[in-house]
């Protein structure tokens with residue numbers, strides 16, 4: 001693990017702690033099952049913008065021969081990720097500044113709600129590797145948005161994803177994962193405080209609520225260098 005100053009978009013220690021409690025409450029359990037299935041044959045996996053490394057840890061736990069690396073620009077997040085799983089290493093790195101990873105050595109890049117550096121992902125992936133991206137659907141956490149001033153999901157997220165990656169990747173598959181989870185008041189408040197709204201909405205206290213987690217998993221494969 002290295003340390004460096006947190007970047008402008010780095011999650012703060014308070015956001016990291018809130019996210020950890022929400023992850024522990026099982027909001028993304030179904031997503032993690034699907035990620036473990038779709039990365040079953042991958043030995044070396046990097047999760048970029050990994051936060052606490054929760055999703056990658058679930059994948060590694062399901063596959064005894066897999067090894068993982070978590071990267072994030074937030075040193076508060078990486079301190080957690082460094083301890084989350086015995087087969088996971090963690091390093092502070094800004095995805096936009098280039099990843100400290102050898103060319104063509106990763107079987108998979110996992111990116112959950114985090115910045116995507118197309119050329120860097122293409123560089124570190126083996127030619128037969130894959131990129132797995134998780135993005136929120138428009139109804140993700142909609143109950144909380146209706147109750148608070150939480151930032152909404154842009155309707156064009158998926159188109160934006162494809163447009164940003166298609167010069168180096170082609171889509172190999174996508175699926176939607178929806179889960180409804182009952183959150184108690186403190187955990188529902190954490191679900192607001194863990195995201196970008198934390199910068200705009202202060203001291204949120206909401207009651208317990210049934211919350212929808214609605215996300216899309218898109219799997220992409222590198223275009224062969226001849227077709228780029």
Ligand SMILES: C[S@@+](CC[C@H](N)C(=O)[O-])C[C@H]1O[C@@H](n2cnc3c(N)ncnc32)[C@H](O)[C@@H]1O
Nearest residue numbers: 009010011049050051072073074094095112113
């Ligand atoms: C919405 S959180 C998702 C965290 C984790 N993937 C998860 O789902 O639990 C976005 C993460 O991206 C990180 N991040 C933001 N900008 C980044 C950058 N330029 N390079 C690396 N990580 C970044 C934040 O620090 C934060 O941990």
